[in-house]
Amino acid sequence: MPVSLPMSLPMSLPETDPTPPRPVIVLVEPQLAENIGMTARAMGNFGLADLRLVAPKGGWPKKGVREAASGATHVLDGVRVFATVAQAVADLTYVLATTARERGQMKRVFGPDAAMRDVTGRLARGERVGILFGRERVGLSNDEVSLADAIVTFPVDPRHASLNLAQSVLLVSYEWRRAADLARLPFGGGMRSPPAPREALLSLFESLEAALDAAGYYPPEKRGGMVRNMRDMLHRMAMTEQDVRTFRGALRALTRRPPEA
Amino acid sequence: MPVSLPMSLPMSLPETDPTPPRPVIVLVEPQLAENIGMTARAMGNFGLADLRLVAPKGGWPKKGVREAASGATHVLDGVRVFATVAQAVADLTYVLATTARERGQMKRVFGPDAAMRDVTGRLARGERVGILFGRERVGLSNDEVSLADAIVTFPVDPRHASLNLAQSVLLVSYEWRRAADLARLPFGGGMRSPPAPREALLSLFESLEAALDAAGYYPPEKRGGMVRNMRDMLHRMAMTEQDVRTFRGALRALTRRPPEA
Numbered sequence: 001m002p003v004s005l006p007m008s009l010p011m012s013l014p015e016t017d018p019t020p021p022r023p024v025i026v027l028v029e030p031q032l033a034e035n036i037g038m039t040a041r042a043m044g045n046f047g048l049a050d051l052r053l054v055a056p057k058g059g060w061p062k063k064g065v066r067e068a069a070s071g072a073t074h075v076l077d078g079v080r081v082f083a084t085v086a087q088a089v090a091d092l093t094y095v096l097a098t099t100a101r102e103r104g105q106m107k108r109v110f111g112p113d114a115a116m117r118d119v120t121g122r123l124a125r126g127e128r129v130g131i132l133f134g135r136e137r138v139g140l141s142n143d144e145v146s147l148a149d150a151i152v153t154f155p156v157d158p159r160h161a162s163l164n165l166a167q168s169v170l171l172v173s174y175e176w177r178r179a180a181d182l183a184r185l186p187f188g189g190g191m192r193s194p195p196a197p198r199e200a201l202l203s204l205f206e207s208l209e210a211a212l213d214a215a216g217y218y219p220p221e222k223r224g225g226m227v228r229n230m231r232d233m234l235h236r237m238a239m240t241e242q243d244v245r246t247f248r249g250a251l252r253a254l255t256r257r258p259p260e261a
Numbered sequence: 262m263p264v265s266l267p268m269s270l271p272m273s274l275p276e277t278d279p280t281p282p283r284p285v286i287v288l289v290e291p292q293l294a295e296n297i298g299m300t301a302r303a304m305g306n307f308g309l310a311d312l313r314l315v316a317p318k319g320g321w322p323k324k325g326v327r328e329a330a331s332g333a334t335h336v337l338d339g340v341r342v343f344a345t346v347a348q349a350v351a352d353l354t355y356v357l358a359t360t361a362r363e364r365g366q367m368k369r370v371f372g373p374d375a376a377m378r379d380v381t382g383r384l385a386r387g388e389r390v391g392i393l394f395g396r397e398r399v400g401l402s403n404d405e406v407s408l409a410d411a412i413v414t415f416p417v418d419p420r421h422a423s424l425n426l427a428q429s430v431l432l433v434s435y436e437w438r439r440a441a442d443l444a445r446l447p448f449g450g451g452m453r454s455p456p457a458p459r460e461a462l463l464s465l466f467e468s469l470e471a472a473l474d475a476a477g478y479y480p481p482e483k484r485g486g487m488v489r490n491m492r493d494m495l496h497r498m499a500m501t502e503q504d505v506r507t508f509r510g511a512l513r514a515l516t517r518r519p520p521e522a
Binding site for chain 1: 295299302303305306307308331332333361362363365367368369370371372411412414415416417418419420421422423424425427428431432435438439443444445446447448449450453501504
């Protein structure tokens with residue numbers, strides 16, 4: 001069965017989201033401009049803006065990072081660089097560490113969905129929250145994980161557990177937007193034309209059946225079942241008023257007598 | 262309040278997932294090796310494997326695609342290339358088109374979560390499902406969207422709506438894994454040591470308070486409230502048996518008389 005959808009989503013959204021408090025993203029010693037740019041883009045896609053870098057390898061800013069960020073230059077323009085993780089999280093009251101593997105640390109472990117539900121609650125109560133993401137190849141050190149209150153990990157296929165850095169930021173940003181109740185679709189599946197009244201539909205069925213009668217389509221002993229089958233099929237289209245007019249026009253064209261030569 | 266987590270997640274997962282039927286990912290005229298490789302990696306992260314390419318720009322295979330795919334070479338090895346979208350979806354029974362913008366088409370519109378719940382149901386009933394992703398810059402044409410049964414779009418910030426190709430494949434793959442009920446975390450937050458019995462905790466509190474009494478820490482008229490405050494604080498640690506032993510050891514070290522010189 002198709003999932004039912006609200007059909008009355010707004011067709012246009014206001015220019016600016018209401019801006020609830022948002023978590024900070026902290027990349028620890030990121031190396032590739034591509035990954036930092038894609039991280040900024042992913043944050044922008046889901047409404048995050050505060051990006052902090054700890055000792056980016058090769059310095060900052062990096063060549064190529066703006067291209068990879070696509071339109072998210074506001075995120076790059078706001079980047080703050082720190083020498084250590086402790087400095088990057090100094091003003092925060094709650095810190096999550098992302099990691100793909102067990103560290104033997106006695107911390108709570110969340111998936112990105114549960115983590116962001118918890119985080120939106122904390123932010124609403126005035127906490128300042130950050131999420132640590134480790135180096136491309138080796139992630140966070142155990143000492144860096146020790147600076148966090150809890151751990152976030154991802155429900156990956158254990159045979160292919162290595163998520164790209166920007167991909168893991170994307171999942172956290174996506175889940176934050178959902179948890180913050182901002183996850184509206186940019187457009188809906190609303191029909192431009194209202195659903196057809198039964199009367200219009202029945203009248204269309206009768207016109208179609210009359211045309212098929214005239215064309216000798218139905219074997220008389222099977223007509224009843226064939227009519228019902230075709231009505232079932234047409235009902236599944238859930239026709240709008242416009243659909244009925246379109247169908248009638250096509251039927252008229254098919255049954256019109258050819259012009260005299 | 263922290264979100265409660267199951268504390269008994271298995272610490273190791275079987276080598277192979279059970280493999281339920283899975284949707285096919287179709288990239289239409291992808292250009293960048295990086296994006297195709299990252300798409301394969303994202304699919305592998307969440308257990309998808311069937312990747313089809315329609316007329317990849319610059320031909321196939323592409324230089325650099327294996328590096329971008331990281332470990333997901335099995336996805337690349339299985340890639341099938343088609344000349345047209347119609348050929349790529351010919352054997353499928355249900356097709357979704359991803360698009361960031363309204364097309365004026367009278368189709369149902371899903372977010373990735375609702376779309377994948379619908380898709381797992383269809384797959385379980387024997388349908389063969391594919392999801393179309395358009396070109397990096399211009400997406401799918403309206404004629405290509407017309408080949409689909411319904412539309413998937415993403416709950417992005419409308420001011421920064423442009424998702425990277427591999428990022429949108431990642432979100433669909435992640436939501437498929439969740440909808441298919443395979444989204445287990447690779448490790449849990451289970452404590453290595455059982456929670457401390459109240460008796461051990463109370464005994465620890467009493468030792469601590471006796472040491473503080475001996476050190477002259479409490480003004481007599483405030484002792485009752487100060488003891489309660491510190492017990493509240495220590496209760497929030499939800500100590501394990503091992504935590505109590507650790508705390509006792511540290512307390513003993515602090516109260517030990519210094520060795521005679």
